[in-house]
Amino acid sequence: MSSSQTAANLIEVRGLRRSFAGVHAVDGLDLDVAQGSVTGLIGPNGCGKTTSVNCITGFDRGFTGQVDMEGKPLAGLAPDAIARGGLMRTFQAIRVFDTFTVLENVKLAMQSFDGVSTLQALARTPKLRRTEEETEAKAHELLALVGLSAKSNDAAGELSYGQKKLLSLAGILMSGPRLVILDEPVAGVNPTRAMEIADIIKTVNARGTTFLIIEHNIPFVMRLCDSVVVMDRGKRLVQDTPDAIRNDPAVLEAYLGGAANVGD
Numbered sequence: 001m002s003s004s005q006t007a008a009n010l011i012e013v014r015g016l017r018r019s020f021a022g023v024h025a026v027d028g029l030d031l032d033v034a035q036g037s038v039t040g041l042i043g044p045n046g047c048g049k050t051t052s053v054n055c056i057t058g059f060d061r062g063f064t065g066q067v068d069m070e071g072k073p074l075a076g077l078a079p080d081a082i083a084r085g086g087l088m089r090t091f092q093a094i095r096v097f098d099t100f101t102v103l104e105n106v107k108l109a110m111q112s113f114d115g116v117s118t119l120q121a122l123a124r125t126p127k128l129r130r131t132e133e134e135t136e137a138k139a140h141e142l143l144a145l146v147g148l149s150a151k152s153n154d155a156a157g158e159l160s161y162g163q164k165k166l167l168s169l170a171g172i173l174m175s176g177p178r179l180v181i182l183d184e185p186v187a188g189v190n191p192t193r194a195m196e197i198a199d200i201i202k203t204v205n206a207r208g209t210t211f212l213i214i215e216h217n218i219p220f221v222m223r224l225c226d227s228v229v230v231m232d233r234g235k236r237l238v239q240d241t242p243d244a245i246r247n248d249p250a251v252l253e254a255y256l257g258g259a260a261n262v263g264d
């Protein structure tokens with residue numbers, strides 16, 4: 001690591017490139033996610049936000065460039081290895097098991113992290129029982145955090161769209177990730193629910209989890225984030241504080257085609 005600024009970055013992306021049949025989806029992206037920050041990633045439709053996150057999280061390994069977490073390269077690692085290293089993400093499409101209960105959904109999210117072997121599971125060892133108790137307690141704690149305690153025993157399929165978003169957020173927090181990447185956490189939810197989600201993110205962030213958030217809801221991003229990355233045509237146009245972004249003529253031009261303002 002070369003500078004004090006670099007040392008404070010949990011994620012550092014340099015020169016990230018990903019093409020699909022000649023389309024440069026990501027075209028030399030640099031991006032920093034400071035330790036402890038809530039960093040926003042915004043930009044017009046198709047500018048490469050989701051593709052970038054797919055590369056960072058190991059779901060797309062066909063890229064070139066550097067992606068480091070705490071100075072260690074993530075390139076080449078599978079998504080589950082990256083998740084076990086403390087990086088969890090959500091997807092634009094909600095991933096919830098409708099026929100399982102809300103509580104079971106959250107507990108299932110812990111399955112690949114609990115370190116219980118098949119032998120221990122079959123023998124129902126004390127370690128397994130302890131793990132089960134801890135998982136249950138953690139699941140209840142997180143359901144309380146996202147306001148779904150009263151729904152614990154309902155089938156997840158009965159939840160509203162916004163409640164399913166809260167459920168998937170609880171699920172990805174089960175393993176205690178150091179970095180959470182959210183892909184459009186408030187798309188399609190009502191304004192009250194969006195504020196609720198912002199409050200949950202603030203609470204989890206205050207406890208030490210760093211966030212990178214892709215979102216088209218600009219006021220949400222501007223209120224919540226410490227730092228905002230604006231992408232345009234596969235590159236970082238600028239990364240700065242919400243206030244600086246709001247008044248940046250290049251951002252207004254590229255992102256909104258010169259419209260009056262970015263956020264409120």
Ligand SMILES: Nc1ncnc2c1ncn2[C@@H]1O[C@H](COP(=O)(O)OP(=O)(O)OP(=O)(O)O)[C@@H](O)[C@H]1O
Pocket residue numbers: 020023024025026043044045046047048049050051052
């Ligand atoms: N698997 C793929 N095959 C071909 N082209 C792709 C693929 N994935 C993404 N692209 C293209 O790459 C570009 C970037 O897409 P991407 O989904 O990353 O943008 P985005 O900024 O996340 O957009 P949105 O805000 O609409 O979600 C687009 O032109 C898209 O059509």
